[in-house]
Amino acid sequence: MEAATVATFFAAGGASLFMAWAIGAGSSGSTPFAPAVGANAISVMRAGFFVGILGLLGATLQGANVTEAVGRDLVVGTTLSPIAAIVALSIAAGLVAVGVFTGYPIATAFTVTGAVVGAGLAMGGAPAWPKYSEIVAVWTLTPFVGGGIAYGTTKLLRHESVPETVATPALAGLVGAILANVEFVLLGPSDTTQSVAGTIAASAPGRIAVTVVLAAVVVALMAVDMRTDVAAGQRHFLLALGGLVAFSAGGSQVGLALGPLLPLFDTVDIAVPLIALLFGGGLGLLAGSWTAAPRMIKAIAQDYSSLGPRRSIAALIPSFAIAQTAILLGVPISFNEIIVSAVIGAGAAAGSGGISRGKVGYTVLAWVGSLLGAGVLSFGLYTALSAVLLV
Template identity: 25%
Template sequence: MAENYRKPTLDKDLDKLATMEEATGLINRGFVTPGLALVFIVLCAIIAGVFVTGQPGAVTIIAAAMIGAYMALNIGANDVANNVGPAVGSQAMTLGMALAIAAVFESAGALIAGGDVVDTISKGIIDPAAVSDPSIFVAAMMAALVAAAMWIHLATFIGAPVSTTHSIVGGVMGAGIAAAGVDAVSWSTMGSIAASWVISPFMGGIIAALCLAFIKAAIIYKDDKIAAARRWVPVLIAIMASAFAAYLSIKGLKTLVEISLGQAALIGLATGILSWIIARPVIARQARGLENRNQSLRKLFGLPLICSAALLSFAHGANDVANAVGPLAAIVHTAEYGDVASNVTIPLWVMAVGAAGISLGLILFGPKLIRMVGNQITKLNPMRAYCVALSAAVTVILASWLGLPVSSTHIAVGAVFGVGFFREWYTENSARRADYVARHQINPPSRTTANGKIAEQRRRKLVRRAHFLQIIAAWVVTVPAAAVLSGVLFVVLRAVLI
């Protein structure tokens, strides 16, 4: 009897305590990532203090280092998702693998090819002569950094991938207007940037859709899919390798060695031929014994997607780290030497702040945007994700050749949209698909339910319209929102610092 004796009240109290402990653990887990981010920002301030203590403007430089670290964290949280999101969404790699690959290659790109010289006025957006007073210039750059970081933080919170370049451009423009009036802004440059809002996603979407159309026609809707894959997948891998070699030559390695567009094309061609020679036996071996179905094809695109995620991350680190450290380097130079320079050399510790911040921001806060880009806008498989990755590289090369300003964020997300909208159109209008489905009796509709299934198919959309409209709205308001916020912050900082 003693063994069966229970105290119901005690059991209930213990259950309540266990529930409270579990709830407390969940709440505390939500504070871990912001806490680690705060520790990183403080650590960057300490590192900056080690290098600048005793120098003129040390306090200003330390404050700017904290702001630059915050900006770098937000770049990692938002912008890097475009590089690895499609590969994660297609299940070509796990989220953990994507975070590790992106963190390593983002840091490598930033430190190896991040650039020794950065235009501190962000690509000629404002006239340096208009903000020649060092104190005004420092306040303007600080306001631009804070405003851009806050806007990217908000965009990440609501789940909208935005262009960090456009954010810092808007911040610089707003601070420049508040400091020196509208005449200080180069409106022709701003017009080019505004044009990229349309050019980037449109080009990315079109190229991705054309790539997917080719894969469907040449491989997916062939009677012998595996034989078609053995013939065409090595060619597709070669095209991707060629595009990425040229892309890295133009974008990722431009600060290490000067490469013309023609030289980049030759590098890409040579890389493509070599990749095709290597890929043919590899794909033939992988394709041996595969079943003649679409699911089997996905295995052949896994490795190219992993490589593309790494290469995109390297190029992104090489280019977009300047969005965090460019204004920071300008502040450091101005505070130390008391003059405003158009170009400044970035100290190694400043570059390290940007590289580490982007990687840490990705690991702590990146998964949300990775899932958004990877599988919440539209469903991606390895073939569709391949089209997105190829589009990102090809679009940048075409834009460089045509002299058009583009955003890597808008290209990648536009490519995801392009794949989804193309699938909607293709499902309803492709005679090739209809013939293939009819011959292979895939999901044959019964007489009694045919009309209902057609109606259901028309109602079903492969691109989530809510995400589409939310992202487009965020793109449109990025520059003006960052500009307004930066202008307000500049007025506050000028009152405090000057």
């Protein structure tokens, strides 16, 4: 391999690691445990520690779908060159880093998607309209679905006629049923994923039966915990949910850092297993979570709503479900959008006055601006570099 090619390749890898760090410091590192921190179930620093570990596991075991989508499905007719990958990743990471250090949750999925599309179009590629329609549908529905479910769940948990010792185990059983059908790379044959229910039973009726049994086990365990100490049971459930969302964040967000690199490996004679790349990206997420996530955890936990345990549970349940749906579809999703909308829905159900309307408005503008700005900047910078470097 020529020295120039090696240098460019490593520069692209460095940009990818910077992107992974920025994601770990921002969306995947801050949002999963933010409701739990807001409910005083875990400290900010401890949340940053655990979210890094769980994000690494999620990236390695669930990151393939979104990585493939970002790397190969956003532009038709071309693949990103090393220079285009460096441009897209650098611009996206820079915007996310600005959000981290200013305290505003920039939507990472928006910035990376805009930057990759901008660079791909500048290379002469065509828009991938079917994929864009799928992505826009998920992004548009997320605040309504997440906020709506969080609103309804909060109302259920606060309803006087529904004992918490009944409602909380039932919700835990629902989460257990979802978890039984979440797909992991190590459970399936080579280069495929499989769920726990699918591994135990091959037929659809069998998978349903396994799901019901596993959900019932979770309900029983949660019920026993709640009978012993209601407050402790809620805290345990809340921390488990935060862990599941952190794991899901790793599985989704690592693709935003690694996706642009995939086409580069098609141009060189280097056989690197995808799971090895995912593990490397997960290490970048972990580094970001451990070094810079606490600032954003505080911003999400305290600036949007003062959450108690019940509202935090209500916010994290739809967050976990939406994140896993997006991973299954291979759609890059913003965890800031998921968590913020769920937090607002839970806060609205409780009649909380703690939601900052101004903060929410600026956040939405930052999301839209990051998508459009990343696309324009990436297109312009790649076009300028192409003229100078004749690439």
